[in-house]
Amino acid sequence: MTIWVLIGILIKILVIVGITQGTVAYLILVERKIAAWAQDRIGPNRCGRTLGVPFALIQPLADGAKMLLKEDVIPKYVTKPLYLLAPWIAIVTAMIGFAVVPFGPTGPEQIIDFQLAPNVDIGILYVLAVGSLAVYGVILAGWASNNKYSFIGGLRSSAQLISYEIPLGLSILGMVLIAGSLDLSKIINWQTQKFYGIPCWGVLAQPLGFILFFTSAFAETNRLPFDLPESEQELVGGFHTEYSAMKFGMFFLGEYLHVITVSFITVILFFGGWDFPYLTYPEQTAWYWTILKVAVITIKVMIAIIFIMWIRWTLPRFRYDQLMDLAWKSMIPLALINLVATAAIVQLVRTYWS
Amino acid sequence: MRLDDPKLKKIEPPRLSLADRFFLPQVAAGLLVTGKHILDVLIKDTAITVQYPEVQHVPSPVYRGVHRLNKDEEGRPKCVACMLCATACPAHCIDIVGATAPESWPDREKYPESFVIDELRCIYCGMCEEACPVEAIELTGLYDLTGLSREEMIFDKTKLLSVFDVTRDAEPMKFTTPPPAGTGPTQALESPVS
Ligand code: SF4
Ligand code: SF4
Numbered sequence: 001m002t003i004w005v006l007i008g009i010l011i012k013i014l015v016i017v018g019i020t021q022g023t024v025a026y027l028i029l030v031e032r033k034i035a036a037w038a039q040d041r042i043g044p045n046r047c048g049r050t051l052g053v054p055f056a057l058i059q060p061l062a063d064g065a066k067m068l069l070k071e072d073v074i075p076k077y078v079t080k081p082l083y084l085l086a087p088w089i090a091i092v093t094a095m096i097g098f099a100v101v102p103f104g105p106t107g108p109e110q111i112i113d114f115q116l117a118p119n120v121d122i123g124i125l126y127v128l129a130v131g132s133l134a135v136y137g138v139i140l141a142g143w144a145s146n147n148k149y150s151f152i153g154g155l156r157s158s159a160q161l162i163s164y165e166i167p168l169g170l171s172i173l174g175m176v177l178i179a180g181s182l183d184l185s186k187i188i189n190w191q192t193q194k195f196y197g198i199p200c201w202g203v204l205a206q207p208l209g210f211i212l213f214f215t216s217a218f219a220e221t222n223r224l225p226f227d228l229p230e231s232e233q234e235l236v237g238g239f240h241t242e243y244s245a246m247k248f249g250m251f252f253l254g255e256y257l258h259v260i261t262v263s264f265i266t267v268i269l270f271f272g273g274w275d276f277p278y279l280t281y282p283e284q285t286a287w288y289w290t291i292l293k294v295a296v297i298t299i300k301v302m303i304a305i306i307f308i309m310w311i312r313w314t315l316p317r318f319r320y321d322q323l324m325d326l327a328w329k330s331m332i333p334l335a336l337i338n339l340v341a342t343a344a345i346v347q348l349v350r351t352y353w354s
Numbered sequence: 355m356r357l358d359d360p361k362l363k364k365i366e367p368p369r370l371s372l373a374d375r376f377f378l379p380q381v382a383a384g385l386l387v388t389g390k391h392i393l394d395v396l397i398k399d400t401a402i403t404v405q406y407p408e409v410q411h412v413p414s415p416v417y418r419g420v421h422r423l424n425k426d427e428e429g430r431p432k433c434v435a436c437m438l439c440a441t442a443c444p445a446h447c448i449d450i451v452g453a454t455a456p457e458s459w460p461d462r463e464k465y466p467e468s469f470v471i472d473e474l475r476c477i478y479c480g481m482c483e484e485a486c487p488v489e490a491i492e493l494t495g496l497y498d499l500t501g502l503s504r505e506e507m508i509f510d511k512t513k514l515l516s517v518f519d520v521t522r523d524a525e526p527m528k529f530t531t532p533p534p535a536g537t538g539p540t541q542a543l544e545s546p547v548s
Contacts, residue, residue: 037392042403211378310392314384330375 016098024256025060031309032059038313067249075145075242082144087243087250090137094257097130101264102185102273103294123184124176127265128169131220135161137254138222142239153238156320160226163327164219170335171212174342175202175269184265188273192281199277202270208338210270212331217262219327222255223308225315226323263304264297271300411497418478418493421471421509422517431515432490435464439482439491447475448482469511473499494521 029044036043048058074083100123135158142154176182179190191200203210219226235241240251267273274293318326355362373379394400404411413419424432435452453467482491494517501507509517 034392036403037395037401038388040391040395040400040402042395042401042405310385310388311381314388315381 016103017095020095020098020257020260021253023260024253025064027256027259027305028063028252029056029059030306031312034306034309035313038310064249067246070245072245072247077146078242079144079146082140083242084247086137086141086144087247087254088137089140090134090254091250091257093130093133093137094254094261097127097257097261098264100124100126100184101261102188102268103264103297122182124172124182124187124265124269127261128165128172131258131261132161132165134220134254134258137251138239141243141251145239145242147242149235149237150239150241153235153241157222157239160219160222160323160327163324164216164226164331167212167327167331167335168216168220170332170339171206171209171216172269173339174206174209177339177342177346178205184268184273188268188275191272192275194277199272199275201272201275206270206338206342208334209342210266212335212338213269214266215331216327217266218308218311219323221258221262221308223259224312225318227317259305259308260301263301263308266304267297267300271304273297273300413495413497415495417495417497418480418483420473420494420496420499420517421476421482421514422492422494422521423469423511423514424490424492424518425515430459431466431469431511432488433466433469433486434462434488434490435466436487438485438487442481442485443476444479444481445475445477447472466511469514470508471514472508474504474507492525494525496521 033043035041044056044059047053047056047062049056051058074080138157138161139154142150142152142157145151175187179187181187181190187202191202193200198204218224240248243251274297276292276296279292426432433450435450437450437452440446440448440450449468449470449472450466451468452464455462455465459465478493480493483493496517499507
């Protein structure tokens with residue numbers, strides 16, 4: 001019995017890793033397209049034209065081949081073990097965060113459990129913990145590169161990630177308090193209920209929490225407007241200046257994997273996960289409902305990812321002091337207020353309502 | 355200037371309103387702008403990209419591309435080897451060897467025996483064109499200047515004269531004759547370079 005569970009999980013891991021890596025490749029294409037459109041350009045549209053593939057759909061393959069075939073330069077002056085380790089940390093920490101993310105409906109009664117590690121009670125805590133490990137990849141890369149720009153990039157990154165970790169955690173706690181669980185699937189189930197006919201999506205129950213979470217999530221993914229660790233104009237490329245070929249590609253993959261994780265967490269915590277109001281309920285276990293729910297959550301995640309890219313081509317980068325001001329002077333107090341207010345209301349409702 | 359100088363103007367940064375300090379209205383406004391651009395390209399096809407090899411870019415009439423050596427009505431190079439362009443050239447990329455003009459050319463003393471421009475060193479400033487007293491050298495609208503070696507990019511007299519043959523109809527001599535009605539800038543010409 002247990003061996004079959006193990007094999008099932010291994011298959012799931014393989015499928016998930018395959019799908020996410022493939023998605024990342026295409027996300028890069030999507031990002032380039034959105035960048036081009038935002039700048040009144042067309043973007044990649046040629047790759048594969050001679051083979052009859054439309055919309056440059058094999059561009060990601062070409063990009064990947066380029067990454068793999070490029071010369072992999074390891075500068076003489078780097079601290080070699082750490083230099084080699086850093087990209088792996090970046091990509092592994094980004095990958096293992098997926099372990100508790102429910103890709104669809106979960107629970108023992110479902111035919112497939114859409115979660116690698118089902119019923120992890122501390123789900124969201126695990127995601128946060130693993131997500132903050134990613135900072136090691138960046139810091140080690142910056143430090144081991146033995147290059148001032150990289151080092152400053154790594155330092156900035158550590159300060160930024162550690163600062164934004166706090167509002168990130170605090171803003172989630174409101175949702176956790178309301179739903180009464182750290183388990184991501186339980187949080188989704190809570191959001192499927194209706195309050196006077198309105199779906200209780202997290203974004204409606206915790207609007208401030210959502211804004212704070214989404215903002216800190218940007219900082220966690222190192223993307224514009226918070227891409228200070230790699231700001232090209234100031235730092236030449238920041239922590240990955242000295243990396244080439246596939247090592248650089250791994251940082252790149254890690255960044256996009258983070259984007260996917262963050263989008264999943266946003267959708268699960270604040271947009272009801274697989275919930276489509278008045279259509280899906282936790283009780284439905286038939287296979288077609290499962291497919292529908294997976295489709296719903298995938299579409300929501302896609303929208304979130306596109307929104308993140310849209311933001312990237314809209315906002316300029318923050319200055320470093322503004323970045324710190326935003327975290328420590330605005331977001332942490334706001335998150336604390338949000339948390340205390342939520343806790344008080346939840347307590348009042350539990351005492352006097354039910 | 356002392357700090358209490360009455361002429362000293364102190365400029366305060368503008369005070370941000372509460373809404374400004376939340377950034378969100380500005381973020382929304384910015385999203386609207388970029389969103390409009392994205393949708394415009396997607397729906398109304400407003401992208402300014404020129405699909406280059408299939409669609410040729412048409413440079414503006416004052417574009418400064420590859421040089422040409424103009425010919426007069428008899429097909430002789432107009433150049434009189436006065437060296438003014440070579441002197442004016444800030445990149446020192448024009449190399450002229452002048453020689454006494456043949457007896458049959460009574461209108462001039464000298465003509466260029468060789469006329470070489472290193473198109474790689476040239477910065478396309480147009481000074482040579484400005485300096486020339488007889489409008490013999492001009493910069494054309496040809497921009498697809500490519501080659502497989504450095505030597506290939508050093509244009510000699512023959513090549514420069516051939517550029518004139520290619521671009522004569524599209525770009526009549528800029529100063530001597532007024533351009534005939536209906537002629538525009540260089541249109542997708544066969545490049546003499548490649
Ligand atoms: S365009 Fe300028 S740099 Fe080029 S040959 Fe003429 S004067 Fe020299
Ligand atoms: S091209 Fe004009 S300026 Fe240059 S040598 Fe000939 S006549 Fe003189």
